[in-house]
Amino acid sequence: MIPELGNFSLVLALSLAVLLSVLPMVGVYRNNQLLMTLSRPLSAGLWVFMLLSFGCLAYAFLDDDFSVRYVASNSNSLLPVYYKFTGVWGGHEGSLLLWVLMVASWTYAVSLFSRNLPLDILARVLSVMGIISVCFLVFMLFTSNPFDRLMLNPPADGTDLNPLLQDFGLIVHPPMLYMGYVGFSVAYAFAITALLTGNLDAAWARWTRPWTNAAWAFLTIGIALGSWWAYYELGWGGWWFWDPTENVAFMPWLVGTALIHSLAVTEKRGVFKSWTVLLAIAAFSLSLLGTFIIRSGLITSVHAFAVDPERGLVLLAILLVVIGASLFLYALRAPVVKGTASYTITSRELFLLVNNILLVVSTAGILLGTLYPLIHEAVTGDANVSVGAPYFNTIFLPLMALLVVFLTIGSISRWKKTSVAYLKQQLVKVAIASILLGIVVPLAITQEVNVPIFLAVALALWIILGIARDIQSKTANKGSFISGLKSLSLSYYGMQTAHLGMAVIILGICLTSHYSVERDVRLAPGQGIEIGSYEFIFQGVERVQGPNYQADAGEVTVLKNGDPYLTLRPEKRTYFATGSVQTEADIDVGFTRDLFAALGDPRGEDAWVVRIHLKPFVFWIWLGAFLMAGGGVIAICDRRYRVRDTARKDVPVQATDGLDPSLTGAA
Amino acid sequence: MNKRVKLFIPVAIFLVMAGFLLYGLGRDPNTVPSALVDRPLPEFTQPSLYPEQGEYSSGDFLGRILLVNIWGSWCPPCHLEHPFFLEISETEDDITFIGISYDYSTIEDREFLAERGNPFDYNVVDLDGSLRIDLGVTGAPETFLVDQQGMILYRHIGAIDADVWNDKFVPLLRQIR
Numbered sequence: 126m127i128p129e130l131g132n133f134s135l136v137l138a139l140s141l142a143v144l145l146s147v148l149p150m151v152g153v154y155r156n157n158q159l160l161m162t163l164s165r166p167l168s169a170g171l172w173v174f175m176l177l178s179f180g181c182l183a184y185a186f187l188d189d190d191f192s193v194r195y196v197a198s199n200s201n202s203l204l205p206v207y208y209k210f211t212g213v214w215g216g217h218e219g220s221l222l223l224w225v226l227m228v229a230s231w232t233y234a235v236s237l238f239s240r241n242l243p244l245d246i247l248a249r250v251l252s253v254m255g256i257i258s259v260c261f262l263v264f265m266l267f268t269s270n271p272f273d274r275l276m277l278n279p280p281a282d283g284t285d286l287n288p289l290l291q292d293f294g295l296i297v298h299p300p301m302l303y304m305g306y307v308g309f310s311v312a313y314a315f316a317i318t319a320l321l322t323g324n325l326d327a328a329w330a331r332w333t334r335p336w337t338n339a340a341w342a343f344l345t346i347g348i349a350l351g352s353w354w355a356y357y358e359l360g361w362g363g364w365w366f367w368d369p370t371e372n373v374a375f376m377p378w379l380v381g382t383a384l385i386h387s388l389a390v391t392e393k394r395g396v397f398k399s400w401t402v403l404l405a406i407a408a409f410s411l412s413l414l415g416t417f418i419i420r421s422g423l424i425t426s427v428h429a430f431a432v433d434p435e436r437g438l439v440l441l442a443i444l445l446v447v448i449g450a451s452l453f454l455y456a457l458r459a460p461v462v463k464g465t466a467s468y469t470i471t472s473r474e475l476f477l478l479v480n481n482i483l484l485v486v487s488t489a490g491i492l493l494g495t496l497y498p499l500i501h502e503a504v505t506g507d508a509n510v511s512v513g514a515p516y517f518n519t520i521f522l523p524l525m526a527l528l529v530v531f532l533t534i535g536s537i538s539r540w541k542k543t544s545v546a547y548l549k550q551q552l553v554k555v556a557i558a559s560i561l562l563g564i565v566v567p568l569a570i571t572q573e574v575n576v577p578i579f580l581a582v583a584l585a586l587w588i589i590l591g592i593a594r595d596i597q598s599k600t601a602n603k604g605s606f607i608s609g610l611k612s613l614s615l616s617y618y619g620m621q622t623a624h625l626g627m628a629v630i631i632l633g634i635c636l637t638s639h640y641s642v643e644r645d646v647r648l649a650p651g652q653g654i655e656i657g658s659y660e661f662i663f664q665g666v667e668r669v670q671g672p673n674y675q676a677d678a679g680e681v682t683v684l685k686n687g688d689p690y691l692t693l694r695p696e697k698r699t700y701f702a703t704g705s706v707q708t709e710a711d712i713d714v715g716f717t718r719d720l721f722a723a724l725g726d727p728r729g730e731d732a733w734v735v736r737i738h739l740k741p742f743v744f745w746i747w748l749g750a751f752l753m754a755g756g757g758v759i760a761i762c763d764r765r766y767r768v769r770d771t772a773r774k775d776v777p778v779q780a781t782d783g784l785d786p787s788l789t790g791a792a
Numbered sequence: 793m794n795k796r797v798k799l800f801i802p803v804a805i806f807l808v809m810a811g812f813l814l815y816g817l818g819r820d821p822n823t824v825p826s827a828l829v830d831r832p833l834p835e836f837t838q839p840s841l842y843p844e845q846g847e848y849s850s851g852d853f854l855g856r857i858l859l860v861n862i863w864g865s866w867c868p869p870c871h872l873e874h875p876f877f878l879e880i881s882e883t884e885d886d887i888t889f890i891g892i893s894y895d896y897s898t899i900e901d902r903e904f905l906a907e908r909g910n911p912f913d914y915n916v917v918d919l920d921g922s923l924r925i926d927l928g929v930t931g932a933p934e935t936f937l938v939d940q941q942g943m944i945l946y947r948h949i950g951a952i953d954a955d956v957w958n959d960k961f962v963p964l965l966r967q968i969r
Contacts, residue, residue: 363868403802410806423816437817445810452803459799496812503815513894513932514866645875725875726954734875 128193131181132272138174138229139262141167145232145255149248161248165236168251171258172233175226182222182271183213192279195219195271201285201702203673211296212286217420217436218271220299224416225261227300227307228254235311235336242332246318253314260443268436285673285702294354302347302374306412308340309377312384313409313451316402320454323461325402330392333405335761337388338619341381342757348374349750356743357710357721364746367517372495373415376488380408383484385757386477393540394474399459400481406455410448411488417444423499469542476535483528490520529584529631532624533591555594559586571640581635588628592621615763623756626749633745642739645725649732656739659720660684661693663735666724674698676709679733681722683713693722695735710736719743829947833860833938834926841893841901841915848916850942856888857968858938861912862924864894865904867932873951877911880957886969893917894924894932937961939968 145167152160182195186209191197199216200209214220232254239247265271289295315333319325351374356364365371384404391401417423421437468474494512537551563583567575599617600609642656653662664680676698683690696709710723718741725734837849861877863870881889891912893901898917905915918924927936937946945964948956 366868407802417813421813421817423813441810441813441817444813448806449803449810452806456796456799456803460796496809499816500812503812513864515864518866643871645871647875 127181127184128190128272128274131178132270134174134178134181135262135266138171138178139259139266141171141174142255142258142262145171146252146259150252153245153248158244161244164248164251168232168236172229175229179222179226182219183210186210186212191283192274194273194275197275197280197283199286200283201673202282203701204286205672208286208291214299215286215290218269221261221265221269222271223300224303224307225258225265227303228258228261228310231308231311232258249318249321250314253317254310257310257447260447264439264443268439285700288698288700288705288707289358292354292358294350294358298347298350298354301343301350305340305344305347306377306415308336308343309381309409309412311336311340312405316405317451317454319402319462320458323458325398325462327392327395330388331766334388334392335766337381337384338757338761341385342754344378344381345750345754345757348378349747353747357712364743367514369495370419372491373418376491377408377411377415379484379488380404380411383481384408386480390474390477394468396468396474397478398462402459402462403455406451413444413447417441471538471543471545471548473535473538473540473543476531476538479531480528480535483524487521487524491517526580526584529588529627532627533587536620536624537591537595551594551598555587555590559583559590562586575639578635578639581631585628585631588624592625616760619756619760622759623753626752626756629745629752630749633742633749636742637740637746640741644737645734646737647728647732648735649730654737656737658686659739661722661737665731666733671698673702674700677724679724679735681735683720693720695722695724697724714744716744717742829944831944832942833944836923836926838916838918838923841898841917848914853888854942855940857886857940858888858890860890860892860936860938862892862894862929862932862934864932865900869951870933873933873953874908876953878909881911889913891915892923937964
């Protein structure tokens, strides 16, 4: 009964989504206030029925209702209850349901938090988001219904959730990632609205910015969690593989980063308007492309869902409608939203344009690398070709190094025009200090010449010292240092936090790539190996029983400088339902190093192959990502997004007192 | 170019890409492995990973059982299977191990082998990727089992451990020994 209720809610949600995509838009062109006003309750209704539907599927999982095909293939009665819940998004159909629930949630959030938006704009934005919901609800109901029943002979027990997904990281990774992917639909809807109205001003950019920041922050966390999960769950100790599925999440992130910066220029200076619109369309399009690539089975990987050409065709049709139509609309309407202001060669606008170009070129390089095997096969008709990490590193790393050089110059420069003398005065010392320290500090610690390390440390210092220099000069004339700090806006702190995150990531990636020690050794109980000041002693393996698996649990005691330090317990699990074997590494996470132990194969007489890694500064990769996301969140909290927007002069609907309270300080 | 025309570039790029995606839907990536089995190992002449050792040709290896492994020092699963290769290269005396470096940096590969041990009897480098294309390699690591007549018996995608070896390779080896 409950699955039928869930199915019925989906149908109702589809009906409401159809109404949402049609009625308010009709209202806009008929100038019918009532139809436009309907956009809010329709968004709320769509959200409620999606939530109900999601709740029904979750209930079917918790209730072990194996007559539902999706539950039967993604759960098992022995599964711990929290994994039964997360099993809801453990496969294609359920994760699609989560995906659409999130579209509905963003739609509802826009309708809630946009009280200051003119009604005609709001109606268009919500309508566009309604169209997205319609597309994916149709896709779900006709090709991937999670509530399909197994009418004949429902199995007594389910086949189990993929053991790789039975893990905390996977409880939170997909929701965060989808929140990011889907969150870009808000910026997309605003962009389509701008093209439709031909009106793109500072107020438009100000409405769009917090939504974009939020989506970007979610995506940052989602990607970081995915990388963290790969690091400890796949058992290789690697954290980024340039796997196609990683690339498809990374591309919208890069374009989203470009969009955040381009929106800043559009808000402050009124230029790059049509470029901003194109980036907003591109960010969401790349999210959809990622969804398509992973769900159509176009590429095989750990993430890929079952191959089904029919699903692929429907998804491709959705891509054509959503991306193709919006890019076509862009081609027709972009001249209407042209910028007017001017800027000079050393302005912040120009440096941010360079930032945008670098980010977009990196994205294009990654897109080409990801699709190249497909293109090669289509053109030559010949065997597969593979593009590996060396290609991506060759393309990506130099571009990022350049990006960092411009990052500090851009954030220290001023709008419209920055004198070269000012830039020199601000940055010459910073540049000298970061180059000198970048060479001296690693040399003093390691006593070896390692150019990539010098470069990475210098670039990270270039960011960090640049931030310090900028804060110093911005607080210099404000009485005390503290009152100077208080006078800076949250947007400013958000920006600098995110930039600091970038510096931390650079250090993490480079130090861990160059100084990690990885040993795969055959160890009998009592034997050990020494790495640096640590000694790892293998104590043996014993059988332990988990709720739905049996495991060989190893014990590795670690000594530091000869003293007992800690114990690592890596496991090798065999899951009952599927018989699949899963490596669970044990990691001691530290601020400056991770100690990593994983079990390989047994080698007779109680001996095992044990994988021991010492990974310096690897934690900084995720720390940096969280700083970046935190920066995005801090920027959203800036007062100017919260006060009633009064800058939009051409819409008389809005109450206006003529002054932006955030500028006068009288909130 | 006309400015209005330029604005159509994004949609044009997208449509071309959509064409490739449509093509991609029509193929099944899982059919690739079987296509090479029971066909001869493609002929090749490639330089050694160690420049002083010159070049190797596929003809040099006829009459021997070959285990051809495509790997790279940048590839984590290759690190994973490396200790196992070290081990079986000791015990499986009648198999000739050929490592094909899938890499842009031969220096790092040489360092890797020097540091962790070299399981391969011959190290070939595939700088221009032509051998990978001939073999239809989808990524690293991949391993081909070739019999004395130069025919490919089995292709394995992904890392090899004791289980894979015992399940897939040992039965085939029993047949040809």
